Amino acid sequence: MRISARQVFAKKSVSPIPTPPGSSFNRNHALEGANQVEGAGQPSRLPQSAALWARCGSILIWIVCALFGQHAFAVETPKAERHVVVVVWDGMRPDFVNQENTPALWKLANEGVVFRNHHAVYPSATNVNGTALVTGVYPGHSGLIANHDYRPEIDSKHSIDVEIPKVVEKGDELSGGKYISIPTIAEIVQSTGGRTAIATAKTVGLLLDRHVDPDRGRNSVTLFAGESRPRDALTRIVDVLGPFPPFGQFAQGDKWTTKALTDFLWKDGVPAFSLLWLGEPDLTQHGSAPGAQPAVAAIKSSDENLAAVLSALDRQGARETTDVFVVSDHGFSTIERSVDLRKILKDAGWNAKTEFSDEPKPGDIMLVGNGGSVLIYVVGHNATITAQLVEFLQQSDFAGVIFMREPMTGTFRLDQAKIDNGAGGSRATWTGKPERVDEPGGESINQHAPDVVMAFHWNDSKNQFGVPGMIDADWQRGAGKGTHATLSRFDMHNTLIATGPDFRRSYVDNLPSGNVDLAPTILRILGITSPQQLDGRILSEAMVKLDPAGAGSKPETKTNEATKDFPSGTWRQSLQISRVGSTEYLDEGNSVFVPKSRDGALRRPDIAAECLDH
Numbered sequence: 001m002r003i004s005a006r007q008v009f010a011k012k013s014v015s016p017i018p019t020p021p022g023s024s025f026n027r028n029h030a031l032e033g034a035n036q037v038e039g040a041g042q043p044s045r046l047p048q049s050a051a052l053w054a055r056c057g058s059i060l061i062w063i064v065c066a067l068f069g070q071h072a073f074a075v076e077t078p079k080a081e082r083h084v085v086v087v088v089w090d091g092m093r094p095d096f097v098n099q100e101n102t103p104a105l106w107k108l109a110n111e112g113v114v115f116r117n118h119h120a121v122y123p124s125a126t127n128v129n130g131t132a133l134v135t136g137v138y139p140g141h142s143g144l145i146a147n148h149d150y151r152p153e154i155d156s157k158h159s160i161d162v163e164i165p166k167v168v169e170k171g172d173e174l175s176g177g178k179y180i181s182i183p184t185i186a187e188i189v190q191s192t193g194g195r196t197a198i199a200t201a202k203t204v205g206l207l208l209d210r211h212v213d214p215d216r217g218r219n220s221v222t223l224f225a226g227e228s229r230p231r232d233a234l235t236r237i238v239d240v241l242g243p244f245p246p247f248g249q250f251a252q253g254d255k256w257t258t259k260a261l262t263d264f265l266w267k268d269g270v271p272a273f274s275l276l277w278l279g280e281p282d283l284t285q286h287g288s289a290p291g292a293q294p295a296v297a298a299i300k301s302s303d304e305n306l307a308a309v310l311s312a313l314d315r316q317g318a319r320e321t322t323d324v325f326v327v328s329d330h331g332f333s334t335i336e337r338s339v340d341l342r343k344i345l346k347d348a349g350w351n352a353k354t355e356f357s358d359e360p361k362p363g364d365i366m367l368v369g370n371g372g373s374v375l376i377y378v379v380g381h382n383a384t385i386t387a388q389l390v391e392f393l394q395q396s397d398f399a400g401v402i403f404m405r406e407p408m409t410g411t412f413r414l415d416q417a418k419i420d421n422g423a424g425g426s427r428a429t430w431t432g433k434p435e436r437v438d439e440p441g442g443e444s445i446n447q448h449a450p451d452v453v454m455a456f457h458w459n460d461s462k463n464q465f466g467v468p469g470m471i472d473a474d475w476q477r478g479a480g481k482g483t484h485a486t487l488s489r490f491d492m493h494n495t496l497i498a499t500g501p502d503f504r505r506s507y508v509d510n511l512p513s514g515n516v517d518l519a520p521t522i523l524r525i526l527g528i529t530s531p532q533q534l535d536g537r538i539l540s541e542a543m544v545k546l547d548p549a550g551a552g553s554k555p556e557t558k559t560n561e562a563t564k565d566f567p568s569g570t571w572r573q574s575l576q577i578s579r580v581g582s583t584e585y586l587d588e589g590n591s592v593f594v595p596k597s598r599d600g601a602l603r604r605p606d607i608a609a610e611c612l613d614h
């Protein structure tokens with residue numbers, strides 16, 4: 001079967017999002033006097049590998065560089081007096097940034113650069129975006145494709161949490177240290193002799209610096225949810241601050257982590273690269289919903305921790321030499337309906353489970369819920385079962401966008417979501433023509449790739465607190481609560497504000513940008529070139545002392561569509577993508593089912609979601 005995807009190609013010079021979550025960030029009010037030239041200063045994207053090869057200068061050195069691969073980092077111009085601090089506010093929607101909720105961040109936004117069209121990586125989940133932030137590549141190139149996935153070689157009966165120590169260690173053991181196949185900023189900085197400090201209130205921290213090579217970065221520390229690498233780094237912190245607060249005390253956990261960074265990891269000065277990951281407002285938004293009083297209080301708590309970081313930089317006399325990024329990993333939505341896909345598929349006759357009690361048999365189906373998306377693994381990759389399952393989903397009223405390992409009518413391939421690299425075969429290009437891919441080291445397909453990834457359906461209606469962005473989501477949380485990980489524009493658009501000596505002042509950047517752009521931009525600031533080709537670009541249009549004319553093209557936007565006809569109507573799914581230079585960003589994706597009969601008022605009357613109002 002062939003894909004019937006139609007490419008609807010359109011060039012736009014304006015933001016593709018009519019009312020983005022960040023639109024309340026009205027620069028006319030928020031940022032008086034900001035330079036508002038749309039697309040002013042086009043970004044330059046220097047392929048990092050090309051730059052290194054150019055510097056290598058001779059064939060002999062080229063071979064040496066190639067042999068040493070990722071460890072052949074080069075420092076372009078030593079910038080001893082430059083520091084980068086990234087502060088992640090987990091799940092922070094851009095439309096909640098204002099003077100009242102976030103006075104410290106508001107001040108930073110007015111002084112520095114506001115990225116008005118910033119993008120998360122799909123699935124819009126924490127560990128996926130944490131990895132993208134520090135590698136500069138999409139999940140298809142890092143191998144980290146979800147918060148929870150199924151890797152039979154690690155556990156044949158259960159899905160795994162991708163960031164927990166025993167999984168990470170086993171993954172590195174099985175892959176020769178390539179559990180995340182691209183080095184992270186921390187690893188790269190340590191390779192060039194620099195010091196790093198990672199402090200995360202959530203478990204995501206281990207993915208940011210796993211300390212795979214114990215001989216490297218001996219004076220660099222990773223703290224994650226009260227654990228540490230090296231392990232003994234925790235002792236002196238706990239002696240003074242006490243143990244990391246138990247799960248549930250989210251504000252205290254963030255405060256503990258902030259203090260551990262500023263008072264301990266920065267004790268002997270601010271390192272070249274620091275990252276602080278605050279669990280709020282994500283954790284409280286899950287327990288309540290965006291806009292609820294506790295969620296707004298959680299946003300204030302993150303702002304107080306940001307203020308503490310800025311004060312610490314002032315005390316260190318490092319403010320003038322430090323670039324500060326405040327970013328969220330993803331946006332946030334409210335659950336309209338909780339969909340028990342396990343029960344729906346079981347009732348329809350499939351052997352679909354979320355864990356196997358015995359060794360799985362060919363044709364068994366493993367469902368791995370990730371909130372706003374579900375990963376589906378068909379044991380043995382049986383094509384008939386997979387096709388029947390997908391046709392069932394296409395006639396349901398909860399499926400948003402369906403991506404597949406193998407092409408099928410009315411779906412997109414995994415590489416179109418950038419959750420597979422398409423290597424060894426062909427992958428989608430911007431123009432829609434398949435391109436042959438021979439990536440070095442690329443296997444035919446990510447061996448962990450699910451057979452099907454389904455993003456749930458979403459809409460832009462408002463929740464009980466007047467906050468737009470409603471989604472269907474999996475069985476793990478009830479209607480009315482907050483979650484994310486869909487292709488909704490409210491999940492895929494997140495917060496980025498940057499300020500410091502390398503950034504323009506009082507500038508609003510309307511060019512599309514994304515979490516994959518942070519690593520190339522940070523490495524450029526630190527004067528380091530990675531030999532790896534990264535998916536992200538240097539955000540040069542927002543920076544000083546960089547030639548902004550590199551890309552020389554206006555941002556473009558297109559929408560891919562895929563349709564399938566059924567006796568009762570037509571399924572149509574779409575995916576909107578923006579591009580700056582060669583970097584692409586997923587804007588949003590959704591579906592409609594157009595019934596054939598005129599009186600077919602319901603979208604998909606055949607298969608309705610089971611709503612769980614718990």
Ligand SMILES: [Zn+2]
Pocket residue numbers: 090091125126127282329330
């Ligand atoms: Zn998150």
Ligand SMILES: [Zn+2]
Pocket residue numbers: 091126282283286483484
């Ligand atoms: Zn979350």
